[in-house]
Every structure is written in structure tokens, then in C-alpha cells.
Amino acid sequence: MNQHRPLNIWMQYVNDELPPEERERCEAHLDDCDACLELYMECIGQLADRLPALPDTDAFAAAVMQRWTEKQALAPGAENHPANQSAERKQRIPWTQSPFFHYAVAAAITLLLMSTGVFRSLMGHPEPGRMSYSASDRTEAYVPFSEILLEKTIGLLDSIQPKHERGGTR
Incomplete structure (x- = not known):
């Protein structure tokens, strides 16, 4: 059972002052504990007050996203990126697994059973x-x-x- 961590631990986590093992435990704990997530968000809010303000946040966000997409395209194994995998997965679905195929088969079986009188004999x-x-x-x-x-x-x-x-x- 993960124990709740106090505010000072979360502040150390935010300031990157914890050893790697403790950081991993904190990250795992954040997934399960809403109270500690609130403490973590409070620490981030306190840290954000001490940082200088960006002059143009929209331009900064656009530059970061542009740089990220360029790195993803050039990175080895870019074809294994989750965004690329989901696009490929949508294209590679076999026709036998498409919902339309399942509906067509169900309709065909229903028509077959109706025409042979199976439903009539049941009722x-x-x-x-x-x-x-x-x-x-x-x-x-x-x-x-x-x-x-x-x-x-x-x-x-x-x-x-x-x-x-x-x-x-x-």
C-alpha cells in the first residue's frame, strides 16, 4: 500500500531533488491518490509563481510542437511511435474484423434461419x-x-x- 507523501516530499519531487527510486514511487503513487495529486499540483503552482513569465505563450507552444514533430520524424524507430502505430493499425484492420462484415454476417444468418423455418419451429x-x-x-x-x-x-x-x-x- 502506498503511503501518502507530505508536501515537502512533493516539493522536492517538483524541484527534482529526489533520488530516482523515490521519484518512481512518487509517480506511481500519483496514479492512485487524488489527495497527493492535489498536493503535487499545489507544489507546481508555487513553483510557477517563481518562474519568469513567457512573453508570447502561443508562439512558444507552437515552436515546441514544431520541434517535437521534427524530432519524432527524424528519430530512429519513428514508425513505432504511438501516433503512427494507430494510423497504421486503422489501415491494417482485416476486412473480416470490420463491423460492417459482422453486421452482414449476422443479417445473412438471420435471413437463413428465417427462410428455413427455425424461428417458426421455435415459436x-x-x-x-x-x-x-x-x-x-x-x-x-x-x-x-x-x-x-x-x-x-x-x-x-x-x-x-x-x-x-x-x-x-x-
Whole structure:
């Protein structure tokens, strides 16, 4: 368990006065602890007050970014840079892993199952409701689809219920 570090340790961290091992422990602790992150930010704020102000911060930021991109382009292994890797990864996705392919396969399987009658056999009747005839007077009575679905579900649950619960030995 990482212990909270006091303000003076964070000030030493900001001023680069800690040994490398302690710096690594502090960096790891910052990932997990919001209270210490606030202390660290406070130390940075105190240090920022002592630094001279930049005359043109926008020009400075643009110059830093320009220099950084030039170094990244010239650096050996620039093709391994995370920004370049993500662009390459987007281009190298196989067509079998694209979402469009997955949707097309799912639609094709659904159409195949519908055309072969698998869904019809699962439901018993494809229409939203069915007309049933009473044996006594031969009048039609509408049976809602939800009732049909409930009957099928209860029948399925009864069929998978263990025998010992129904009075059997196993």
C-alpha cells in the first residue's frame, strides 16, 4: 500500500531533488491518490509563481510542437511511435474484423434461419396472435402473442427442470 507523501516530499519531487527510486514511487503513487495529486499540483503552482513569465505563450507552444514533430520524424524507430502505430493499425484492420462484415454476417444468418423455418419451429406460430377454437361451441377466441410466448417459456422451463424436483430419482 502506498503511503501518502507530505508536501515537502512533493516539493522536492517538483524541484527534482529526489533520488530516482523515490521519484518512481512518487509517480506511481500519483496514479492512485487524488489527495497527493492535489498536493503535487499545489507544489507546481508555487513553483510557477517563481518562474519568469513567457512573453508570447502561443508562439512558444507552437515552436515546441514544431520541434517535437521534427524530432519524432527524424528519430530512429519513428514508425513505432504511438501516433503512427494507430494510423497504421486503422489501415491494417482485416476486412473480416470490420463491423460492417459482422453486421452482414449476422443479417445473412438471420435471413437463413428465417427462410428455413427455425424461428417458426421455435415459436410454434409466426403470427403475433392466433385464433383458437373452443371444442364446445366452435367459436373463435383471440389468444395474445404474449400468452403464447409465456406458455412456450413455461414449457421450456418445465422440460429442463431436474427430475428429482418433479418427483423423480434424478
